[in-house]
Amino acid sequence: MTLWGGRFTRPMSRALWELSESFSFDHALYAHDILGSRAHVRGLARAGLLTHDEARELDRVLVIIEGEFAAGTFERREQDEDVHMAIERRATELAGPIGERLHTARSRNDQVATTLRLFTRDALCAISDEVLDLVDALVELGDRDDNAYLPGYTHLQRAQPVLLAHHLNAHAWALLRDVDRFVDARERLNVSPLGAGALAGTSLPIDPAATASWLGFREPFPNSMDAVSDRDFVAETLSDLALLGVHLSRMGEELVLWTSAEFAFASLGDDFTTGSSMLPHKKNSDVAELARGKSGRMVGNLMGLLTVLKGLPLTYNRDLQEDKEPLFDSLTQASLVVTALAGAYRSLTFNSAVAELAANDELLGAIDVAERLVSDGVPFRRAHELVGRAVGEAVAGGIPLRDVVAATTPLAAYADVFDAGYTLASRRSPGAAGPAALEAQRVRLDAERHRARSRVTVVTPSLPTL
Ligand code: ARG
Numbered sequence: 115m116t117l118w119g120g121r122f123t124r125p126m127s128r129a130l131w132e133l134s135e136s137f138s139f140d141h142a143l144y145a146h147d148i149l150g151s152r153a154h155v156r157g158l159a160r161a162g163l164l165t166h167d168e169a170r171e172l173d174r175v176l177v178i179i180e181g182e183f184a185a186g187t188f189e190r191r192e193q194d195e196d197v198h199m200a201i202e203r204r205a206t207e208l209a210g211p212i213g214e215r216l217h218t219a220r221s222r223n224d225q226v227a228t229t230l231r232l233f234t235r236d237a238l239c240a241i242s243d244e245v246l247d248l249v250d251a252l253v254e255l256g257d258r259d260d261n262a263y264l265p266g267y268t269h270l271q272r273a274q275p276v277l278l279a280h281h282l283n284a285h286a287w288a289l290l291r292d293v294d295r296f297v298d299a300r301e302r303l304n305v306s307p308l309g310a311g312a313l314a315g316t317s318l319p320i321d322p323a324a325t326a327s328w329l330g331f332r333e334p335f336p337n338s339m340d341a342v343s344d345r346d347f348v349a350e351t352l353s354d355l356a357l358l359g360v361h362l363s364r365m366g367e368e369l370v371l372w373t374s375a376e377f378a379f380a381s382l383g384d385d386f387t388t389g390s391s392m393l394p395h396k397k398n399s400d401v402a403e404l405a406r407g408k409s410g411r412m413v414g415n416l417m418g419l420l421t422v423l424k425g426l427p428l429t430y431n432r433d434l435q436e437d438k439e440p441l442f443d444s445l446t447q448a449s450l451v452v453t454a455l456a457g458a459y460r461s462l463t464f465n466s467a468v469a470e471l472a473a474n475d476e477l478l479g480a481i482d483v484a485e486r487l488v489s490d491g492v493p494f495r496r497a498h499e500l501v502g503r504a505v506g507e508a509v510a511g512g513i514p515l516r517d518v519v520a521a522t523t524p525l526a527a528y529a530d531v532f533d534a535g536y537t538l539a540s541r542r543s544p545g546a547a548g549p550a551a552l553e554a555q556r557v558r559l560d561a562e563r564h565r566a567r568s569r570v571t572v573v574t575p576s577l578p579t580l
Pocket residue numbers: 136140196222223226430432434435
């Protein structure tokens with residue numbers, strides 16, 4: 115028998131049970147559900163709806179149940195529809211009739227919303243920490259050889275040389291924005307739905323502001339109907355994770371290219387590569403391919419939830435139970451990818467000889483000839499045309515560009531741009547890819563890493579003693 119069986123004369127069909135049970139996945143919420151219940155018990159005691167002794171007893175059994183879950187000894191019973199019902203059923207088993215008072219002035223609708231917010235609040239903190247470690251791994255790799263450089267690409271065509279550290283920092287900045295979004299999402303979700311009841315509040319004298327503050331929420335809900343139907347925080351979290359997934363996917367694709375024989379810019383450690391079941395020589399960058407591939411389901415999870423939410427009438431609808439699996443999945447996949455990529459970057463050897471040879475392609479100096487002309491007063495469009503013609507001549511004739519430039523009247527004075535290191539060193543505008551600009555970028559990046567880290571703080575609830 116379920117805990118809500120009073121008005122029913124026939125038990126639920128097996129098919130509906132299989133369709134609607136959620137314990138099989140929402141058991142992951144046990145700790146946050148119990149935390150919410152422990153705050154609720156204190157609220158009931160304060161409202162005079164539980165005696166002091168009853169509240170202490172309920173709190174005691176809730177702590178026991180949490181221990182059972184943590185130890186893996188919690189026994190699910192046939193009738194446990196979801197984690198909330200399972201905990202209440204067990205509380206009643208342990209505390210006897212007092213357990214039947216636990217759900218006073220509460221619905222699963224405000225309960226599940228509270229539990230899921232508490233869970234997501236912690237999860238956003240955990241993934242932020244992991245992303246910050248990946249940022250560290252990128253910075254460490256750039257620091258390992260801070261003179262190393264490679265071609266920077268547009269349209270995947272060689273464009274201009276860039277320092278390796280500058281290139282890796284580009285990913286780091288994107289990841290830091292992800293962390294910023296996670297922290298913003300966490301601040302926005304930090305509102306307590308507890309006390310909204312099924313949808314309209316209760317006649318009983320509860321104080322949602324008190325339970326909110328004990329649970330570390332910024333404030334209680336302003337509207338009971340919004341409180342139980344709002345899953346914006348799940349959609350926002352999934353959106354932020356999808357965007358992280360897109361960033362990870364781009365990093366993965368780049369590693370696939372870099373570790374191919376065609377590029378050969380980098381190799382991953384044996385501990386971060388896999389072999390082939392048939393071809394003995396293969397060393398595959400599966401870690402990078404999975405970073406790319408996992409983003410598909412992270413984007414899909416966002417789309418799935420938005421589709422569930424679209425068109426739902428106020429307030430709680432059982433459709434909302436479909437919020438959990440995408441959320442859990444995106445968090446799990448993001449964590450797996452971020453952790454593995456951090457390891458992969460730490461295991462990576464950058465083959466600077468190969469990358470630098472590619473970056474020393476003299477055509478990449480064409481822009482420098484044009485910019486020198488500009489410095490001497492030539493309009494840029496004119497300079498572009500002149501240098502373009504020289505490039506055309508060099509390519510068509512199979513002649514080094516340097517020789518064509520040296521032999522062409524308005525350009526001849528600028529042939530020194532083809533000297534080793536000239537092009538990279540001259541990228542010195544703020545935020546540019548050369549060594550002088552990188553120093554300033556490092557200061558900003560360190561400050562941003564520090565700021566991000568200081569924003570990622572675990573919210574610690576403080577339950578009053580009973
Ligand atoms: N397992 C349900 C969920 O995740 C709990 C809420 C059920 N509420 C209800 N009125 N049936 O949404």
